[in-house]
Amino acid sequence: MRVLGIDTSLRSTGVGVVESRGSTMTAVEHGRIHNADRLLLSECLRRLDAGIRELITRTHPDVAALEDIFFCKNARTAMVLGEARGVVIAACAASGLPVFAYEPRRIKKAIAGNGAADKLQVRKMIMALLALKDEPQEDAGDALAIAVCHLHHQTSFAALEPKPI
């Protein structure tokens, strides 16, 4: 199974494609879709949409996994994050991918065994789990963690199988 993990934001969306074969997981590709501050909102969203669709066409994932967000500082921040998140979800769904979402605690627990693990612990574990030689860019690393979390829930917790969003 091949999972596309996405760590969504308007200016820097992390992406990571992870494949599992038996008990082995491999990072097929990881990186980020970056939008410079000077770009209009509509251009940022267009680039995000095109970037996700192009990545799916090129790497053929079976499913997409995102972070679930329940809390935001304020409604304005939530609106902007929602705009980026909606584009990502629609791009995956338009490409025929089921989409799953996981709470941050669940992602950290799946990777580092502890829902309160810090970012550094999660990144070190991701590097070990995927046998990465170089440290991934921060948002790309978070995206790989989301993809691994989905694989973990598919294989270890069939009884607690997550529902698509």
Place this chain on the structure above:
Amino acid sequence: MRVLGIDTSLRSTGVGVVESRGSTMTAVEHGRIHNADRLLLSECLRRLDAGIRELITRTHPDVAALEDIFFCKNARTAMVLGEARGVVIAACAASGLPVFAYEPRRIKKAIAGNGAADKLQVRKMIMALLALKDEPQEDAGDALAIAVCHLHHQTSFAALEPKPI
């Protein structure tokens, strides 16, 4: 000039295409993209994306206009509205349309001459301005009002020309 007005929401997005020729405005098409409650979020967003792109391909608008939203009851509502709004903006931008946004007061003022006009006043004025025989569905009427607001600002207030988002 042909304007696509969009009144965005996850479950019922109003759309209205208005054409201006000289001092005459005509409603080319209006309606809504409806998503039943039982549909998953990803399917709602996919349908919204496909619906907007299909409408643009079929009716060839030059520009899109939306409502600007500064206030939301809470972050969760803002996130969901943002998700729908992001999809709509990206679908317009992917089709090459510049996107403009207007505050609700500005839309009401452009249509009914009063920023505090109620929904009924706005709808009656839209029917008169576009010589509609039948009352449009509520969200479709709001979308037509947004399109007319954009045309109004293009023609009457060149000095206050709105900026694309």
